[in-house]
Amino acid sequence: MQSEEWKFTAKDIAEKPDLFMSGHRACAGCAPAAVMRLILKATRGPTIVTMATGCMEVVSTIYPYTSWAVPWLHTAFENAAANASGIEAAIKVLRKKGRIKDEHVDVIAIAGDGGTYDIGIQALSGAVERGHDFLFVLYDNEAYMNTGIQRSGGTPLGASTTTSPAGEVIPGKLEPKKPIADIMVAHEIPYVATASPYYWRDLIIKVRKGLEVEGPAFLHVFAPCPRGWRSDPSKSIELSRLAVETCVFPLWECINGEYQLSAPSKVIAMAPQKKKPVKEYLAVQGRFRHLFTPKYEKLIDEIQRITDMRWQKLLKKCGIA
Amino acid sequence: MKSVEQKVLALNGDEAVAYAVKQCDVDVVAAYPITPQTIIVERFSEYVANGEVETAFVCTESEHSALTACLAASLTGARAFTASASAGLALMHEMLFVTSGCRAPVVMAIANRALSAPINIHGDQSDTMAQRDSGWIQIYAENAQEVYDSVIQAFRIAEHPEVLLPAMVCLDGFQLSHSVENVNVLPDDVVKKFVGVRQFPKVLTHEGKLAPLRLDPHNPMTLGPLAFPNYYFEFKRQQEEAMKKALEVIRQVHNEYAEISGRSYGDGLLDPYHLEDAEIATVCLGSTAGTVKAVVDELRSEGVKAGLLRIRAFRPLPVEGIRKALENVKAVAVMDRSMSFGGHGGAVFHEVRHALYDSDKRPFIVNYIYGLGGRDTSPMQVRAIYKDLQEIVQKGHVETPIKYVGLRE
Ligand SMILES: Cc1ncc(C[n+]2csc(CCOP(=O)(O)OP(=O)(O)O)c2C)c(N)n1
Numbered sequence: 001m002q003s004e005e006w007k008f009t010a011k012d013i014a015e016k017p018d019l020f021m022s023g024h025r026a027c028a029g030c031a032p033a034a035v036m037r038l039i040l041k042a043t044r045g046p047t048i049v050t051m052a053t054g055c056m057e058v059v060s061t062i063y064p065y066t067s068w069a070v071p072w073l074h075t076a077f078e079n080a081a082a083n084a085s086g087i088e089a090a091i092k093v094l095r096k097k098g099r100i101k102d103e104h105v106d107v108i109a110i111a112g113d114g115g116t117y118d119i120g121i122q123a124l125s126g127a128v129e130r131g132h133d134f135l136f137v138l139y140d141n142e143a144y145m146n147t148g149i150q151r152s153g154g155t156p157l158g159a160s161t162t163t164s165p166a167g168e169v170i171p172g173k174l175e176p177k178k179p180i181a182d183i184m185v186a187h188e189i190p191y192v193a194t195a196s197p198y199y200w201r202d203l204i205i206k207v208r209k210g211l212e213v214e215g216p217a218f219l220h221v222f223a224p225c226p227r228g229w230r231s232d233p234s235k236s237i238e239l240s241r242l243a244v245e246t247c248v249f250p251l252w253e254c255i256n257g258e259y260q261l262s263a264p265s266k267v268i269a270m271a272p273q274k275k276k277p278v279k280e281y282l283a284v285q286g287r288f289r290h291l292f293t294p295k296y297e298k299l300i301d302e303i304q305r306i307t308d309m310r311w312q313k314l315l316k317k318c319g320i321a
Numbered sequence: 322m323k324s325v326e327q328k329v330l331a332l333n334g335d336e337a338v339a340y341a342v343k344q345c346d347v348d349v350v351a352a353y354p355i356t357p358q359t360i361i362v363e364r365f366s367e368y369v370a371n372g373e374v375e376t377a378f379v380c381t382e383s384e385h386s387a388l389t390a391c392l393a394a395s396l397t398g399a400r401a402f403t404a405s406a407s408a409g410l411a412l413m414h415e416m417l418f419v420t421s422g423c424r425a426p427v428v429m430a431i432a433n434r435a436l437s438a439p440i441n442i443h444g445d446q447s448d449t450m451a452q453r454d455s456g457w458i459q460i461y462a463e464n465a466q467e468v469y470d471s472v473i474q475a476f477r478i479a480e481h482p483e484v485l486l487p488a489m490v491c492l493d494g495f496q497l498s499h500s501v502e503n504v505n506v507l508p509d510d511v512v513k514k515f516v517g518v519r520q521f522p523k524v525l526t527h528e529g530k531l532a533p534l535r536l537d538p539h540n541p542m543t544l545g546p547l548a549f550p551n552y553y554f555e556f557k558r559q560q561e562e563a564m565k566k567a568l569e570v571i572r573q574v575h576n577e578y579a580e581i582s583g584r585s586y587g588d589g590l591l592d593p594y595h596l597e598d599a600e601i602a603t604v605c606l607g608s609t610a611g612t613v614k615a616v617v618d619e620l621r622s623e624g625v626k627a628g629l630l631r632i633r634a635f636r637p638l639p640v641e642g643i644r645k646a647l648e649n650v651k652a653v654a655v656m657d658r659s660m661s662f663g664g665h666g667g668a669v670f671h672e673v674r675h676a677l678y679d680s681d682k683r684p685f686i687v688n689y690i691y692g693l694g695g696r697d698t699s700p701m702q703v704r705a706i707y708k709d710l711q712e713i714v715q716k717g718h719v720e721t722p723i724k725y726v727g728l729r730e
């Protein structure tokens with residue numbers, strides 16, 4: 001894959017003009033907003049971005065303002081991938097007819113976990129099955145934040161949200177996260193990867209790879225939301241490191257069906273003593289506060305068990321365990 | 322001008338749609354099958370498979386995505402088309418509003434079909450009537466020939482810079498979608514010239530440049546943003562203004578097309594039949610007009626001053642035209658092929674009655690709901706409607722304002 005050759009320094013990235021511009025209305029410490037900026041640092045030429053309804057759409061395009069220096073389209077919540085289908089199909093035909101001069105236009109669809117795991121999965125599955133050439137980026141802040149922190153298929157086990165509140169008899173969300181990236185791998189598309197903004201270089205390279213690949217690509221980006229996670233706004237990027245170090249959110253790529261761990265997770269695979277307990281990750285987030293009471297503390301063990309089980313499965317897929 | 326020479330093809334309504342779309346230099350067709358529209362997608366797929374069109378055919382996983390893809394393609398600069406019916410159109414409901422709100426001139430054919438439940442694949446107009454406030458132009462055709470002509474006109478109307486609204490061409494399920502008729506088709510080059518290449522109005526970008534309204538990496542533009550109460554209302558008002566403009570544009574495009582094809586449908590908005598001196602008249606949409614015309618002919622031969630007003634453009638509604646066409650009639654029967662539950666009569670009834678309110682001579686006006694779920698309406702039943710109207714005129718009052726045609730009560 002070409003990106004192996006795409007060499008860049010931190011200075012190059014800093015100097016590349018921001019295509020996701022400042023002035024948006026995201027909360028302080030919003031990792032999804034940082035992710036938007038990083039995604040656009042990886043563009044390689046003419047690019048169109050389309051987006052599902054959600055926090056990032058809402059904070060960045062309040063008429064008559066916009067944060068987007070690229071052509072950008074939002075139409076609804078469940079259909080970012082269908083937008084991408086239409087854009088990509090149009091570009092192909094218009095270029096053939098000589099009505100668009102650009103040799104190539106990259107298409108990026110961006111959606112939150114709601115717009116991907118839940119209401120958006122039908123359009124996403126259909127679009128990748130049809131083989132449209134586009135990159136779908138899921139920024140996963142693990143709940144419907146725009147509408148006030150409701151649970152989604154991406155909300156982790158035990159998290160308290162406004163529709164899975166921790167109460168006297170129910171300890172927050174009862175189900176673990178849907179393995180969305182593996183579901184995308186099962187579509188047999190050429191490129192699927194996970195990324196986390198702490199590892200910004202890895203994230204940028206993965207966006208670029210997703211753009212370079214011919215056909216559909218899917219990138220699952222971990223994106224802490226201090227508002228919804230009830231975490232310290234100054235700790236969002238640290239949390240996105242801790243999620244990787246605890247193996248709650250391992251980093252990997254699956255290129256043409258071949259899984260491989262990305263460096264930050266590979267380090268842990270090679271030196272398991274570096275793997276931190278999930279408790280460390282849970283303890284700094286208000287959404288898990290109730291787990292640190294005698295009544296519900298058993299759930300922490302369960303979260304650890306599921307995390308380990310998924311990590312082992314991943315290692316196996318990567319040919320390590 | 323003499324009309325151009327044309328081929329005659331035996332086509333059903335769906336095939337007439339597909340044939341027209343093939344000739345209109347459409348860039349993207351995204352669709353999902355549903356009876357009685359399916360033939361449109363099937364025929365068009367064949368054109369694609371045989372290399373007869375330069376069109377990207379996106380066979381989506383749902384109608385919601387089909388319309389979304391058309392909308393996005395349209396905003397990228399493509400001429401886009403889709404087709405649907407019934408449940409499919411209902412599933413598109415959300416995106417209908419988004420499409421008109423984004424001012425994307427997508428054209429869609431609807432083979433009108435009943436809505437569930439109970440599930441029923443046959444014709445009525447519940448599906449499109451339920452979408453009448455979605456900001457789409459709605460044209461209802463009487464026969465396969467008009468279906469063909471209307472699809473071609475629809476691209477010109479929708480893309481007109483003063484309109485820039487999506488348009489539906491509605492054809493009655495089975496009666497039109499599946500019945501084969503002789504259809505005169507224009508030569509390919511004539512249609513291509515008539516529809517032309519899509520033009521884009523110029524708008525101001527955030528960089529302060531004037532650029533064509535579309536997603537273009539060289540002129541970045543944010544489309545489909547969030548608008549708070551301080552701006553939203555103005556967007557909606559502009560859509561209403563565009564609808565008003567569409568009244569004139571539908572007429573113009575229809576007349577221009579009539580010169581080329583030699584075919585016209587009233588003024589393009591309303592198609593009156595023996596209305597000039599009519600004392601009693603019905604109002605209807607779509608293929609039913611064929612049956613009604615036959616009855617009007619019979620009645621006329623018997624000396625009864627009967628007439629018909631067929632509404633071709635239901636959105637925008639030619640309110641003034643309807644008033645002028647009907648105000649000298651003594652009694653009017655509006656035929657509705659859908660229900661507006663709890664609304665005291667059908668949608669067409671409401672709107673025609675509304676148009677007549679401003680007349681000094683308000684005629685008697687009654688409503689006949691008919692043909693739901695594909696139930697046949699016979700010439701005898703239409704005759705009975707005219708008979709009712711004669712009685713109303715005689716007695717000078719209305720006894721039953723809303724009646725159901727051919728229904729077990
Ligand atoms: C069809 C539809 N249903 C519901 C909504 C309301 N809604 C808007 S955004 C949103 C949640 C978005 O969640 P997610 O995709 O996770 O993005 P986030 O806001 O968390 O970034 C919901 C439920 C909508 N706009 N459209």
Ligand code: SF4
Pocket residue numbers: 025026027028029030031032033055056059141145146224225226227228
């Ligand atoms: S609620 Fe969360 S995702 Fe939304 S803007 Fe605030 S921090 Fe970002």
Ligand SMILES: [Mg+2]
Pocket residue numbers: 112113114140141142143144145
């Ligand atoms: Mg979310």
